[in-house]
Amino acid sequence: QQPVQSPQAVILREGEDAVINCSSSKALYSVHWYRQKHGEAPVFLMILLKGGEQKGHDKISASFNEKKQQSSLYLTASQLSYSGTYFCGTHHSGAGSYQLTFGKGTKLSVIP
Amino acid sequence: DSGVTQTPKHLITATGQRVTLRCSPRSGDLSVYWYQQSLDQGLQFLIQYYNGEERAKGNILERFSAQQFPDLHSELNLSSLELGDSALYFCASSPLTGTSNYGYTFGSGTRLTVV
Numbered sequence: 001q002q003p004v005q006s007p008q009a010v011i012l013r014e015g016e017d018a019v020i021n022c023s024s025s026k027a028l029y030s031v032h033w034y035r036q037k038h039g040e041a042p043v044f045l046m047i048l049l050k051g052g053e054q055k056g057h058d059k060i061s062a063s064f065n066e067k068k069q070q071s072s073l074y075l076t077a078s079q080l081s082y083s084g085t086y087f088c089g090t091h092h093s094g095a096g097s098y099q100l101t102f103g104k105g106t107k108l109s110v111i112p
Numbered sequence: 113d114s115g116v117t118q119t120p121k122h123l124i125t126a127t128g129q130r131v132t133l134r135c136s137p138r139s140g141d142l143s144v145y146w147y148q149q150s151l152d153q154g155l156q157f158l159i160q161y162y163n164g165e166e167r168a169k170g171n172i173l174e175r176f177s178a179q180q181f182p183d184l185h186s187e188l189n190l191s192s193l194e195l196g197d198s199a200l201y202f203c204a205s206s207p208l209t210g211t212s213n214y215g216y217t218f219g220s221g222t223r224l225t226v227v
Contacts, residue, residue, distance in 0.1 A: 002154075030213075032215060032216070034215075034216075034218075040220070041114060041116075041202060041218035041219060041220050041221055042155070042202070042216075042218045043114075043218070044215030044216060044217065045215075046215075047213065047214075047215060049213065087154065087155060089155075089216075099145060099157050099160050099168045099170065100145075100157070100216065101157060102147075102154055102155040102156075102157075103154060104152075104153070104154040105154050
């Protein structure tokens with residue numbers, strides 16, 4: 001089951017904050033976040049593991065709510081370089097589950 | 113350069129034809145994943161190999177097949193191509209399988225256009 005991301009798209013001015021959400025209908029073992037710029041490959045940002053804590057990466061951080069089967073990506077004081085499409089990838093609990101299932105992405109545009 | 117090499121970068125072929133996409137994983141990575149990316153569907157998982165063995169299959173069509181060789185490079189074969197197969201095909205690698213403690217490293221992709 002593909003995780004659901006929201007919003008589908010967001011436009012920010014430099015310096016503004018944004019939150020991107022990722023929800024799954026199945027129990028999660030971990031959530032990955034990736035950013036893809038136009039015409040390029042997705043780039044790994046961070047992993048949140050079941051039982052783990054909120055992680056951070058410069059001004060980009062994320063949380064993982066196991067009970068709600070949700071993760072949120074927080075972008076603070078956005079920069080032009082943050083523009084791109086953000087994907088969450090979910091890894092589900094259970095035997096034989098090895099691959100990530102990605103959401104459809106959230107397109108983030110940061111304007112001056 | 114991510115360390116994952118995909119060739120060719122672009123491929124234009126006619127319907128009904130067969131093509132092979134190649135992927136060399138990052139040095140030390142044993143798992144290779146293939147994903148298809150189209151505009152409205154995002155990244156769709158096709159298949160995974162770990163150290164030469166198939167480990168997981170997604171919504172991969174019967175016309176598609178893949179393998180991983182002893183040197184760990186992988187090939188994705190697409191046959192009887194249809195217009196709807198036009199997409200960006202990504203290969204990704206990670207050190208292990210069965211755990212998601214490591215992020216995936218993606219190659220730059222192969223853009224397939226079927227005409």
